[in-house]
Amino acid sequence: MATATDEQVRGAHLGLLERLPWRRIVLILLSIVILAVVAIGAYKTLTLPADERYTATTWKNFIILGLAQGAIIGLIALGYTLVYGILRMINFAHGEVFMFGAFGAFFFADAWEQSGFLDSNPILSMGLLLVIAMLTSIGVAVLLERIAYRPLRNAPRLVPLITAIGASLFLQNTARGFFGAQSRGFGVPAALEGTWTIFGVAVDRIQVVVLLTVIVAVTSLSLFVSRTTTGKSMRAVAADSEIASLMGIRVDRVIVTTFVIGGLLAGIAAVLFAITFESVSFTMGFRPGIAAFTAAVLGGIGSISGAALGGVLLGLLTSLGPALILTGYGIPSSFQLKDAFTFLVLVLVLIFRPGGLLGSGEAEKV
Amino acid sequence: MGGISSRSIVRTGLLAGAGSIYISLVGLYTKFADLALVGEQITLGRVLIVAPALVAAYAATRPRIVAGERRSVELRSGVALGAVVGLVGGVVFALSLVFANWFGVDRIREVFVAVTEPLLDFLTFDKGVPAGLPILVGLCAFGGAIGGFARTAPAVIRKPVSLGVLAVLLLGLLQRIIPIMLVELGLEAQGDWLYRPASGLTLAGAAVVFAVAAGADALWNRDGGRTRERVRATVEEAPAARVGLFVAIVAVLAILPLLLGTVISEVLGQVMIYVLLGLGLNIVVGYAGLLDLGYVAFFAFGAYTTGVLTGAFLNTTTGAAEPALSADLNFYVAVWIVALLAAGVGLLIGAPVLRLRGDYLAIVTLGLGEIVSVITASKWAQPLIGGPQGMRGVTKAEVFGFNFQDNPQHFYYLALAFVLLAAFVSWRLSTSRIGRAWNAMREDEQVADAMGISTTKFKLLAFALGGAIGSLGGALFAVSIGSLTPRSFAIFVSITALAVVILGGLGSIPGVLVGALVLIGLPGLLREFEEYRLLIYGGALVAIMILRPQGLIPNVRRSRELEEEEVTQDAWAKDASGEREAAAAVLPGGGLGVEREDIG
Numbered sequence: 001m002a003t004a005t006d007e008q009v010r011g012a013h014l015g016l017l018e019r020l021p022w023r024r025i026v027l028i029l030l031s032i033v034i035l036a037v038v039a040i041g042a043y044k045t046l047t048l049p050a051d052e053r054y055t056a057t058t059w060k061n062f063i064i065l066g067l068a069q070g071a072i073i074g075l076i077a078l079g080y081t082l083v084y085g086i087l088r089m090i091n092f093a094h095g096e097v098f099m100f101g102a103f104g105a106f107f108f109a110d111a112w113e114q115s116g117f118l119d120s121n122p123i124l125s126m127g128l129l130l131v132i133a134m135l136t137s138i139g140v141a142v143l144l145e146r147i148a149y150r151p152l153r154n155a156p157r158l159v160p161l162i163t164a165i166g167a168s169l170f171l172q173n174t175a176r177g178f179f180g181a182q183s184r185g186f187g188v189p190a191a192l193e194g195t196w197t198i199f200g201v202a203v204d205r206i207q208v209v210v211l212l213t214v215i216v217a218v219t220s221l222s223l224f225v226s227r228t229t230t231g232k233s234m235r236a237v238a239a240d241s242e243i244a245s246l247m248g249i250r251v252d253r254v255i256v257t258t259f260v261i262g263g264l265l266a267g268i269a270a271v272l273f274a275i276t277f278e279s280v281s282f283t284m285g286f287r288p289g290i291a292a293f294t295a296a297v298l299g300g301i302g303s304i305s306g307a308a309l310g311g312v313l314l315g316l317l318t319s320l321g322p323a324l325i326l327t328g329y330g331i332p333s334s335f336q337l338k339d340a341f342t343f344l345v346l347v348l349v350l351i352f353r354p355g356g357l358l359g360s361g362e363a364e365k366v
Numbered sequence: 367m368g369g370i371s372s373r374s375i376v377r378t379g380l381l382a383g384a385g386s387i388y389i390s391l392v393g394l395y396t397k398f399a400d401l402a403l404v405g406e407q408i409t410l411g412r413v414l415i416v417a418p419a420l421v422a423a424y425a426a427t428r429p430r431i432v433a434g435e436r437r438s439v440e441l442r443s444g445v446a447l448g449a450v451v452g453l454v455g456g457v458v459f460a461l462s463l464v465f466a467n468w469f470g471v472d473r474i475r476e477v478f479v480a481v482t483e484p485l486l487d488f489l490t491f492d493k494g495v496p497a498g499l500p501i502l503v504g505l506c507a508f509g510g511a512i513g514g515f516a517r518t519a520p521a522v523i524r525k526p527v528s529l530g531v532l533a534v535l536l537l538g539l540l541q542r543i544i545p546i547m548l549v550e551l552g553l554e555a556q557g558d559w560l561y562r563p564a565s566g567l568t569l570a571g572a573a574v575v576f577a578v579a580a581g582a583d584a585l586w587n588r589d590g591g592r593t594r595e596r597v598r599a600t601v602e603e604a605p606a607a608r609v610g611l612f613v614a615i616v617a618v619l620a621i622l623p624l625l626l627g628t629v630i631s632e633v634l635g636q637v638m639i640y641v642l643l644g645l646g647l648n649i650v651v652g653y654a655g656l657l658d659l660g661y662v663a664f665f666a667f668g669a670y671t672t673g674v675l676t677g678a679f680l681n682t683t684t685g686a687a688e689p690a691l692s693a694d695l696n697f698y699v700a701v702w703i704v705a706l707l708a709a710g711v712g713l714l715i716g717a718p719v720l721r722l723r724g725d726y727l728a729i730v731t732l733g734l735g736e737i738v739s740v741i742t743a744s745k746w747a748q749p750l751i752g753g754p755q756g757m758r759g760v761t762k763a764e765v766f767g768f769n770f771q772d773n774p775q776h777f778y779y780l781a782l783a784f785v786l787l788a789a790f791v792s793w794r795l796s797t798s799r800i801g802r803a804w805n806a807m808r809e810d811e812q813v814a815d816a817m818g819i820s821t822t823k824f825k826l827l828a829f830a831l832g833g834a835i836g837s838l839g840g841a842l843f844a845v846s847i848g849s850l851t852p853r854s855f856a857i858f859v860s861i862t863a864l865a866v867v868i869l870g871g872l873g874s875i876p877g878v879l880v881g882a883l884v885l886i887g888l889p890g891l892l893r894e895f896e897e898y899r900l901l902i903y904g905g906a907l908v909a910i911m912i913l914r915p916q917g918l919i920p921n922v923r924r925s926r927e928l929e930e931e932e933v934t935q936d937a938w939a940k941d942a943s944g945e946r947e948a949a950a951a952v953l954p955g956g957g958l959g960v961e962r963e964d965i966g
Binding site for chain 2: 148
């Protein structure tokens, strides 16, 4: 029944658009207004009096920070995009999977910092921390799938989403009960403090590590999905789970694998996030989780390279955007509006290009 | 045993043990160890020791379908089975304590902050690890036996006993509220007799509460059905009786605060605010099927606009300041302007997201809600609504010399008036042409569109009406608190309102009231739970979606639809799944999941 209905869905959308030409007009007007606001804001910011203006170094820092944070968000976004591709559900609790990974790594990092192991073996300890965080996140993700999502496999679509919201609250407050409400400082190996000079630009070492790790992780993931049998069965289930099960693919197992991979990436992202911000807390999953979902939508949900690209773009937009655009209008403490900016980007993407940047451009599932 | 495989028993027992360990780690035992409910011995902490085994045993002894036939477990084997489940759970729990004792509490506490010496003392009844463990295991087995009993005993016994126990537990929990209420009613002596000083119920008090609740339930079980039929028949025959019933309900609601006293009235006022939010969100989510996760936007809009329109002050570091824009209206004038403006905001939010469906809509509205809460807390918003410092002095709620603000009982009446208005509007809408159009749109948007329903128009209408009612909730909140800080307008509000609507049952107006009473009323009365409130909300959302997605009081039309669907369209699917379940129940360890008749 899927194909025929989808065809009809598209037909209905076209009909709606044709009947309402004002919608196009409004959208065009809206985009002109937005472009004007952005251009004027940027112009005003860049032509501020010299003593109020941001220096070139500040801009460079904004860009590198944006890249590094965007890369982390991209990793989390991959978890959303994989699960969405297969189950057509937003795993709202994915941010909490990420948070648990960070806590898992924290307790070891804390102990190793006191024993000196962290500073004496930076590479080994960071590698172990990554593994620990991955295992923790995978455990939480698999439990989540088994307890909260599997019983609802064939429920109407809003039901699993509400469940996911509930699971998110539950996990967040479980972490609060388990580990305490205060945020804790995350130790960083001494070798990773300070900067490296790359092409004449001083870059924080941590940000170099973050970017390299993310590149390795995303490359391995796309190889895994495109080359291995498991990856192929994942794609088959994403395309049509019913047909895939008729072809002898065990759909439940593929779904669990997807959650495992999502958890694994969230675990990596958790360690990178923790060493970047040097702290962990039970609320740390919420905002990055939403930002990651935004990134997944921005890149085109269901697309792996889209999620990574969306993450980086979103990172750049949120670190540069408020400073570049809002400062020009004399808005005080524009960085406070960073999260509002993230959501604004999300809303605009969904209005103008619901399929995302690398998506089909059609609002098929929207 | 009783047709249930031993593997299934062990597995359920293990889950019970895991539940107990979870409760220990999350800190519930430490928190409630000393909260006495009845006498000195029955504390909430001890009830929580019994609870996991009880729940697991209750689940394990449910009726199963074997070869297409529904088989209940007999009472004797049910109790025995439950005890075994509890025993397994207790042993697992005890072993974890042995491990904790051996490994060192202090070392575990570096990770799990709730694991302390007092926790271990509490769980071993101050006898230390090996000596106290048999008591613990015994208590768990006892809990399991009760769970088995609660499932398999004949309904004549089971229902009154369960209700009696629940009533005792509830009154025991309300130990700080009820005595004050009794004093206000002039029943101090009865209060002293019912409750121990600054503690839970006395044994005699508990016995009386149990007897009253169980007796009332037994009577209702015997004669209730007939009485209900008679009332229904009278109401259907004479429309005047319907009006009478309505007047009676309103009268009860009206004298409620006088009976319940100030403390409960204050909580009821908060409940009413969430009833308003729930009613508004119910239009958007329940009627029109548009999942809105940014409902806090309307709440914040209503509250702050009320503040601005009634001449509230901004909080500043030096004192108070006039907002950049300010009017000096009376609350009763301002509130209609607020609702009208909020409807406009609803249109503004609705227009760009018209094309989005389902989960995309949910995320975009979540984003819009977050934009609102980020902006209210930012310095940018300082000149108009106070930014991080907020506003205070929302005071103009006086009409004809009567101030609804000066005490919680008066505020309750104000809130009640708004709730009745919103409920009336919702009810009229749900049975109108608009309501049916929403219904059609919710069930299948394409078909509704093809049948000539303008989905654009009705979606916008739902957003506008939902927004207006939500903003009334915000306005009332502003009046009840008198001061506004951005912390009150976080995503938490959206989630709570959604939980209220879902717990009660999507699309059901009485459901919203019940949902708000449970989710806002209970935590409001039980301040001790504040820390665990969100944990319980989250767990409740998941559990409801899995066990009872239609909510506590389902919408009549919706449940009828569900039934029809089962009879006609999905008849084959039901048969097939029935067979699968039967097969699963025969297989060892199968069928731990929820059964179909529970989902209903």
